[in-house]
Amino acid sequence: MLPLEQIAFDIDGVVADTMALFFKVAQKRFNINELSSDDITEYDLEKALQLSPDIVDAIVTEIVNLPTIMEMKPYKGAADILYEIGGKTMLHFITARSDDGPITLWLQNLLPDLSNEQINVCATGNYDGKLQYLNDLNIKYFVEDRLETCDLIIQSGIIPIVFEQPWNNRPHPYQSVTNWDELSLLIGLAP
Ligand SMILES: [Mg+2]
Incomplete structure (x- = not known):
């Protein structure tokens, strides 16, 4: 052991599974659909998903804080x-x-x-x-x-x-x- x-x-x-919550908020708040973990082949979300830095920042700020963080699985x-x-x-x-x-x-x-x-x-x-x-x-x-x-x-x-x-x-x-x-x-x- x-x-x-x-x-x-x-x-x-x-x-x-932080990414699942990211996708959920992206869809709910920003109407961004059809994102999947498989699209993320590098650690940089902006590059991987071709989202603007402002949108990535807004989603990340929401998911790392209460109350949304408690929805994370x-x-x-x-x-x-x-x-x-x-x-x-x-x-x-x-x-x-x-x-x-x-x-x-x-x-x-x-x-x-x-x-x-x-x-x-x-x-x-x-x-x-x-x-x-x-x-x-x-x-x-x-x-x-x-x-x-x-x-x-x-x-x-x-x-x-x-x-x-x-x-x-x-x-x-x-x-x-x-x-x-x-x-x-x-x-x-x-x-
Ligand atoms: Mg990590």
Whole structure:
């Protein structure tokens, strides 16, 4: 089993299906239809979807804040596996979001049987800032969907586990998983 206290998780695109909420709000508020995750072959949403920066900003601002954030769905199996890990050790989430408030509420709502003290959320405000938090927390394994972040952290000896998404579908040297069942196996939790 991987040492559970040395594993940390990204949130968007790993625990949370943030993109589905993006599409939902794009359709509801801006009448933008026919977007699908498969269109997003790179991490830059404006480029991938050919939307104007203003529209992307407006949608992102809505989905990262209350109340809309509470409509965000977790990936299948995520809550059960996080609950299992969180029963044994503190859960660490490292996100590039700049505000930890709404996403912490979302996680507490996802994992109601864990005490709030078991859920540690670090909001770095930028992608590269994740490295410092990972080092400070003595994290050895980080589950992440953005390959550029994986490329950064491996230089410090932190082992990336890639959560596969259309936007990270290019060759890379890292271990990857397609869902939380596979992640659970890789971590070595009992099936
Ligand atoms: Mg992510």
